[in-house]
Amino acid sequence: MMTADDVLEVLGLIRRAGAEVWIGGGWGIDALVGRQTRDHRDLDLMHRREQEPALLTSLAAAGFVRGLDWYPIRFVMAHPDGRELDLHPLVFAPDGSAGQASLDPDHPFHYPADCFVTGMINETPVPCLSAEQQIRFHQGYEPADRDRHDMAQLRRAFGLTTHY
Numbered sequence: 001m002m003t004a005d006d007v008l009e010v011l012g013l014i015r016r017a018g019a020e021v022w023i024g025g026g027w028g029i030d031a032l033v034g035r036q037t038r039d040h041r042d043l044d045l046m047h048r049r050e051q052e053p054a055l056l057t058s059l060a061a062a063g064f065v066r067g068l069d070w071y072p073i074r075f076v077m078a079h080p081d082g083r084e085l086d087l088h089p090l091v092f093a094p095d096g097s098a099g100q101a102s103l104d105p106d107h108p109f110h111y112p113a114d115c116f117v118t119g120m121i122n123e124t125p126v127p128c129l130s131a132e133q134q135i136r137f138h139q140g141y142e143p144a145d146r147d148r149h150d151m152a153q154l155r156r157a158f159g160l161t162t163h164y
Contacts, residue, residue, distance in 0.1 A: 010045075014059075019055040019058070024088070026040045027044065031128040033157045038146060041084065043083075048090060059077050088100055095113055109137075116129070135151070
């Protein structure tokens, strides 16, 4: 499990390495809502691909090792204590938007410049993805119970419409 304290610890490691990340997935939604609403098995982080060497050096020094590898789409860094980081490399454009490789090279994932926002975990401001971006990324697949839970949190907190 990935606790709120774990999230803040990882963010501190990354920040000290001089790398920028944004939280997505379940922890990203909880950051937007401002409180933890469920247990989380991992932490989804979007990062600047050009900062990857510093990011990986910092995580390796903290005991994280590379596991699942779908690079350049995503890869996982796992710690012996069971914590997992699901890392997504982003390439930024001059306008502040970003792209991420996908399984279909003709259709990369798009991150508009305004999707990089700030949320709160344990009353600490954290960088995360916007509610609208989270909704976009929760489409096109059969949702699990945790996905339904997460979308319900966004509907309640922001009055947004989701597709499930």
